Amino acid sequence: MTSSLVRRRSAIAIAALLAGVVLAPVGATAAHAVHALPPEGDDAPAFDLSAHRGGIGLNVESTPQAFAYALELGVSSLELDVQITKDGHAVITHDRKTNTSVCAEGEPAFEGDPDYPYMGAYIKDLTLEQVRTFDCGSTTKDQHPGQVAHPGEPMMLLGEVFDLVKRYEAYDVDLNIETKVEAGAPEETAPREQFVQVVADEVRRSGLEEQVMIQSFDWGAIMRMREVYPELPISALTNGQDFLQEGEPGASPWLGGIDIDDFDGDVVAAVASFGADVLSPVHGDPQDGGIDDADYVPFTTAEMVESAHAAGIRVIPWTINDTPTMSHLIDIGVDGIITDYPNLLHDELARRGYAMPPRYAQREVSAGSVAVAGDPRVGSVLTANLTGWSTAGVEPTFQWLRDGEPIDGSTGAEHTVVDADLGSLLSVRVRLEVPGFAPLEATSDEVGPVEEEAGPAPEPEPGPSPEPSPEPSPEPSPEPDPLPSPVPSPAPVPGGESPDDGRGGSGDAPDDDAPLAPTAGDAPHGLLTGGLAALIALAGAALVRAARRREA
CATH class of the missing domain: 2.60.40.2700 (Immunoglobulin-like)
Known part of the structure; x- marks a missing residue:
């Protein structure tokens, strides 16, 4: 669920109540007064499974490992506390004063620092460099025996939480950021206005405003945040009588100028008067008790939930750490639960058949x-x-x-x-x-130095012209059989007939179509000239005559 849908989803829940729709979650018994399950579909509000300080019961609070584990487990929101340092940085810590139950003293920020040791100082009086010297991952709490320590972790910055969410691409997880203004002792924390401005700037810088809700016990701080950053949903935290001061003269310093007596002690009407999107009440008294304890007195009741829903306000109580109380609050229709043990709430919601938040894994990013x-x-x-x-x-x-x-x-x-x-x-x-x-x-390593552009292959240097090669003589064309010039007729044979040349004509002359003997001008390439041509002609004639005699 993204926080930008809070108002629309609240309206859906109200519509369901006004219509008188009452549905039992899977696994609920008829003995409980059960309110409607959220409708299904894209606009359906999901139950807010919120990990308090990342889930204190499982990891040392407000460490990167605590928030990361919650994302890997599958939660719908991370709850976290912000204090402001002397030099205006938003750091993640619940307590306004440094103490050994949360962090261990480290080395001084610089040699000869007159403020060292820092333990026991207010966060507002220390610089970021000084508060980052603390080891805030080693100290475990006796009330959480399964808590895992993460030695050496410095106090986180709000921006680092945003970065962690981005590393996991957990863009469906809300960030429920509490501004820890100490309205009852304002001199012990940064001024309200500084809280509002610093946190607003960090949210804008993160680009995750669609996932952020601002909560505070100091109702004046969330009233001011609504003016500075109206797009952000606001949640009014509330405690019991000591907080509200019903029936006492004047207004409680925590209520931003509101006197609860002006609303006849009705906390829902009081927070509705300044447009709160969420009422986040303590679940009951004692805070570390539960529904099964004999002395337990519920503060979050079915009547409160019904009244809030009728006013368009969601109800997300804090901090519930036992399954029977979780189950009771789910039965009376709360919209979410803030817990130190998100694993227990996860199991209870799964048992009832609720759709569970996705589990995330951190992306792998490394340089090569x-x-x-x-x-x-x-x-x-x-x-x-x-x-x-x-x-x-x-x-x-x-x-x-x-x-x-x-x-x-x-x-x-x-x-x-x-x-x-x-x-x-x-x-x-x-x-x-x-x-x-x-x-x-x-x-990369450097390459080069860069050279001139490679050109075409160079032309050969000019030199003396070579002697031209003689052109080869063409092959001579085949010569026809040469015939001699007219020669004297052979002597007549007896009977006065000329010998037959086999061509049907007289033997005293060649055929009309017989080729003439070549002249000197006809000799190929001028090689046959003069007497040589004559000799060849006579030899040819003799050969012809000899051939004719053989034929005869």
Whole structure:
């Protein structure tokens, strides 16, 4: 449940009551006067399982381990107390005065500090540096025998609680922040106005305002918070008669100027008068007692719950640590319970069939190494390669460096090498900022120095021109069989006939289509000239005649 839904969900609960809807939770008996279970759906208010100071019964109070364990167990809200230091920091501690039941003295903040030892001083009179010297994780309480110690833990800052919630991504868990103004002894705590302004600033800075509710016994502080930060729900804490001072002259200093007698002792009407979203009463007297004790007197009653719901106000009593009293309060319809033992309330709600808050696990975030890949040469592109990083899904940022100094505008995973980089050494710094974790950084080794851009292969040096190679002579075309020029006719044979040349013509002349003997000008490439051509022609003619005789 997020606190921004408090008013809307209260209205739903009122509507159910006015309609007369009465439903029994799973496991409830008919002997109890049982109020309606929250309706189902996105607008249904969840029962507020609230871990008091992180769950004092399980871990030393107000330590990172206590809050983390509650988130891992599954709670719907973390309850925590804020005091303001001398130099204006919001620290997480219940007591306005340092004492050995909560923290152990450490070393002085600086050598010769005149304020040391600090034990017994009011938080408002110590600086943050001084209060952070205390060991607030080692001291366990006898009334919580199962409490786990966490030695060496300093007093937390409010901002560190916000960071822890972010580390777990616990964005459905409310933060019920109590401003510990000591209205009955205002000189012992920081002024009310400082409480309001410092806490409001921290909430705005966190970005978690949708999950925050402000509570206080000093009703004047939550009235002022409503003026300063109207978006935040406010919860009015109340105790018994000593607190309300009903029937006594004047107004109680705790009620922000309200005289409870003006409301006939009706605490619901009193808190409704300034628009409180939640009434958070003590469960009964004695505070460490329970419904099964003979001397126990309930303060949170069914009548109070019904009246509050009718006024649109939710009821979340404090601090209940036994299962029978938890069960009784659930039966009379309270909207949540603040407890030192969230595990017991978790089990009781589960037994009754309530939807349980989610359990969270802290994300893994760690730094690895970064190296530059690429050729450190003008015109090339260098790339940042990450190895071994756990980023929880968050993108890291990059800053390229030239001789160790940031390069303006070069903030991506790649860097194009330019002329300005010439002769320089280049590297890259990577930074990871995951909400709730301290920033992580790593810087690569340098590469370079950067060289000129690589150009095309150089042209050969000019030299003397080589002698041209002679062109190869083409192969000569095949010559047709050469025929001689007309030669004298052979002697006639007896009978006056010319010998047949086999071509159907007379033997005294070649056929009309026989090629003429080549002339000197026809000799290939000018090689056949003059008498040589004649000799070849005669030899050819002789060969023809010999062939004809063989055929005859």
